[in-house]
Amino acid sequence: MISSAQNTGNLFGGVRFQESSFESPLGKDAFLDMFLTQLKNQDPTNPMESHELAAQLAQFTTVERLSEINKNVVEQLSSLTSINYSQMAQMVGKEVVGEDGGIQLFEGRTSESSYELPVAARVTVKIFNDQGTLVRTMNPGSQESGTHQVNWDGRNDAGQALSQGKYHAHIEAVDGTGNLIEVEQKVSGSVHAFRLVENQPYLVLDQENGLHLPISSVRQVSEGRN
Numbered sequence: 001m002i003s004s005a006q007n008t009g010n011l012f013g014g015v016r017f018q019e020s021s022f023e024s025p026l027g028k029d030a031f032l033d034m035f036l037t038q039l040k041n042q043d044p045t046n047p048m049e050s051h052e053l054a055a056q057l058a059q060f061t062t063v064e065r066l067s068e069i070n071k072n073v074v075e076q077l078s079s080l081t082s083i084n085y086s087q088m089a090q091m092v093g094k095e096v097v098g099e100d101g102g103i104q105l106f107e108g109r110t111s112e113s114s115y116e117l118p119v120a121a122r123v124t125v126k127i128f129n130d131q132g133t134l135v136r137t138m139n140p141g142s143q144e145s146g147t148h149q150v151n152w153d154g155r156n157d158a159g160q161a162l163s164q165g166k167y168h169a170h171i172e173a174v175d176g177t178g179n180l181i182e183v184e185q186k187v188s189g190s191v192h193a194f195r196l197v198e199n200q201p202y203l204v205l206d207q208e209n210g211l212h213l214p215i216s217s218v219r220q221v222s223e224g225r226n
Contacts, residue, residue, distance in 0.1 A: 009061050016049070018095050019120070027033075033210075035111070035226065036190045037225050048204055052071045052126060057175065061095060061116065062066065063129075068089070084113055088194045088201060088203075088215065089194045091191045091194065091203060091221065092191050092192070092193060092194060093191060094189065094190070094191050094221055094223060095188070095189070095190055095222045095223070095224065096188065096189065096190075096191055096203060096205070096213065096218050096221050096222075097186055097187070097188045097189060097218075097219050097220040097221055098186065098187050098188070098213045098214075098217040098218045098219055099184065099185065099186055099217045100162065100185065100186070100187045100202075100211075100213055100214070100217050101168050101169050101170065101171075101185040101187075102115070102166055102167070102168055102169075102211050102212075102213075103150065103152065103166070103167045103168065103186060103187075103211070104122075104164075104165075104166055104167075104205070104209070104210050104211035105154045105162060105163075105164050105165060105166075105167055106164045106207065106209055106210070107156050107164065108161065110150075110152055110153075110154055110167075111187060111205060111206060111210065111211045112149075112188045112189055112191055113149070113150040113152075113169050113185070113186070114146075114147055114148060114149050114150060114185070114186050114187075114188070115147070115148055115150065115169075115171045115183050115185045115186070116146070116183065116184040116185075117143060117144070117146060117148065117173060117181075117183060118181060118182070119145050119175055119176075119181065120142065120143065120144050120145055120175070120176065121142070121143060121173035121176075121181055122141060122142050122143075122173070123139075123140075123141065123142075123143050123148070123171065123172070123173050124137065124138070124139055124140075124171075124172040124173075124176045125137070125138040125150055125152070125169060125170075125171055125172075126138075126151055126169070126170045126171075126172065127167055127168070127169055127170075128167060128168045128169075128177050129162070129165070129167055130165060130166045130167065130168075135156045135157070135167070136155065136157055137157060138151075138152065145171060150169045152170075154171070161217070163208075166211065166212075170187065170206045171183045171185060186219070187205070187211060187213060188205075188214075189205030189206045189210065190205065190206055190209065191203050191204070191205065192204045192205060192206055192207055192210055193208070195212070197212065201214070201220065202214055202215065203215065
């Protein structure tokens with residue numbers, strides 16, 4: 001019986017492409033050899049019905065055509081991906097804003113991180129390292145609706161300077177009735193480089209070891225600072 005399988009393909013703009021391939025345990029020549037052998041050795045008193053013969057040939061033809069279509073689609077996707085990657089490389093030097101909670105700590109300085117409050121709320125900011133360990137808790141207290149910066153000095157709760165690397169800010173906001181509210185977190189910076197990591201596209205912000213922002217998280221692009 002002819003079967004189908006599916007392989008995972010490339011990612012761009014936060015979107016993952018699927019490259020399907022139709023595979024058969026038997027190749028075209030092997031299928032034809034087996035088919036002819038089946039005809040030669042069928043029982044003369046009980047030959048294959050014409051509709052059975054037509055069904056087998058139709059199945060083989062259909063899969064062959066689907067395989068060819070799939071090959072053409074994969075080639076087109078590959079071409080489009082190359083074009084898109086080239087366009088992403090042209091973003092170097094531009095200013096971007098993305099939806100992300102990451103913070104890059106480098107030489108005592110942190111990348112730009114902010115959050116948007118839809119209503120006035122009491123806010124707690126928690127900083128986690130890349131292993132998921134809570135290293136700092138900050139309490140800005142009551143804040144009005146609008147955009148607020150994550151003002152973190154790169155130190156833990158004991159006041160010790162932490163090692164450089166990637167951290168994550170988690171914002172907890174409680175409104176006037178005591179309910180948790182959803183908070184949109186953003187990062188911003190200048191695009192230093194475009195990089196593929198495990199075949200996934202990222203923008204590297206500010207410097208060589210800067211925050212990696214997934215392409216799919218980008219919400220705004222503007223010309224770089226003069």
